[in-house]
Amino acid sequence: MDGMQVIDWDLAVTTGTRLVRPGPQVSREEARQAVAELRQLSREAEGHVREFTRIDTDTAPEPATIVDRPGWIKANIEGFRVVLEPLTERMAARRDQAPAIVSAVGARITGVEVGAVLAFLASRVLGQYELFLPPDPTGQAAVGRLTLVAPNIVHAEQELNVHPRDFRLWVCLHEETHRVQFTGVPWLRDYVRSQMTEFLLASDMDLPVLLDRLRSAADAVADAVRGGEGNLIDAIQTPEQREILDRITAVMTLVEGHGDYVMDAVGPSVVPSVADIRAKFHHRREGGSRLDRTVRKLLGLDLKMKQYAEGSAFVRTVVDRVGMDGFNKVWASPETLPIQDEISHPDRWIGRVIGGPALPTAPTGDAAGSATEAGGTTG
Structure with missing residues (x-):
């Protein structure tokens, strides 16, 4: 990349890895066993998920990638780069607007911020399906990668005092659902990516506007710290972005809710202590220190909790009414995705999707083409 770097990515990695807390104290042997078991359970979970969701994926299951906290930070920064490249190029094209000093200082500040946010998340995320990997030059690698953060899973099961193998399999069920969604529904990844790119490109990049936005973001931070309702996502949006965000929110609510639904539905037959785990885990999702709660609100992670609940209620209702195969029409094309409302x-x-006459399915090539109009309220 050229000198006009919007975010200092290397600084983000070093900041994140410096700030992240070390994981739980376990012996090398315990750590080795946890990693081996997570690998094996992720394969097992995928079989359960495929069978239950009835989504066909042509791809052979890849073993999960097991990482520590710094490894998770590095992987996410790679993913950010992939998503943010179009924005970086656009800013570079308007280089004349920003004095060099602003971009140099700005890159450092945002690098530190990105690193700090990821350090906060890196000690909490249990697993993740990474959609945006740097392109593989050979074209051989899988499109996404399932990542499990071993120290966090071990830490959570110790803290919650739950059955370790059951808890690990339960986490794998949720994350494997994402892998099955994105490998079994070939257009979904490009759809999400194109919406994110559009969202970034819809931001007004004029420097005065940008500074104004950053000020309102700073106000949102101050507001959240005082316990107000501000959140960063709302602070920096054009009306056009809000519309795109509605679409992104709807699709993410669907995939997260589907993950939660599958984890809870498959759970009882393969995870004997699922009821105990679920009760303790939901309590933990909502808990945390005041700082935790503030940061969660700022990053919109509280919205994410709401998304899990709303999304899994949507999936449960639809499956109850029209069965799994009826629900799976949701994956037919971008037009059959639910809107917020x-x-x-x-x-x-x-x-709309099941009641009327059969819908013509969009050719998969045009995945990102026409998204449904955004609707309803945004969380």
Whole structure:
């Protein structure tokens, strides 16, 4: 990349890895066993998920990648780079607007911020399906990668005092659902990516506007620290971005809710202590220190909790009414994805997608082409 770097990525990595807390104290042998078991359980979980969701994936299951906290930070920064490249290029093209000093200082500040946010998340994330990997020059690698953060899983099971093998399999069920979604629904990844790119490109890049946005973001930070309702995502949006964000939110609510639904539905047959795990885990999701709660609100992670709940309620309602195969019509094309309003009113989705005459399916090549109009309220 050229000198006009919007984010200092190397600084983000060093900041993140410096700030992240070390994981739980376990012996080398315990760590080795945890890693081996997580690898094996992720394969097992994939079989359960495929069978239950009835989503066909042509791809052979890849073993999960097991990482520590610094490894998770590095992987996410790679992913950010992939998503943010178009924005970086666009800013570079308007180089004349920003004095060099602003971009140099700005890159450092944002690098530190990105690193700090990832350090906060890196000690909490249990697993993740990484959609945005740097392109593989050979074209051989899988499109996404399932990552499990071993120290966090071990830490959570110790803290919650739950059955370790059951807990590990339960986490794998959620994450494997994402792998099955994105490998079994070939257009989904490009759809999400194109929406994110559009979202970034819809931001006004004029320097005065940008500074104004950053000021309102700073106000949102101050507001959240005082316990207000501000969140960063709302602070920096054009009306056009809000519309795109509605679409992104709806699709993410669907995939997260589907993950939660599958984890809970498959759970009882393969995870004997699932009821105990679920009760303790949901309590933990909502808990945390005041700082935790503030940061969660700022990053919109509280919205994410709401998304899990709304999304899994949508999936459960639809599956109850029209069965798994009826629900799976959701994956037919971008047009059959629910909009925000339909997630809170599953009947409307059923009426639109299942009730009427058969829908013509969009050719998969045009995945990103036409997204449904954004609807309803944004969380």
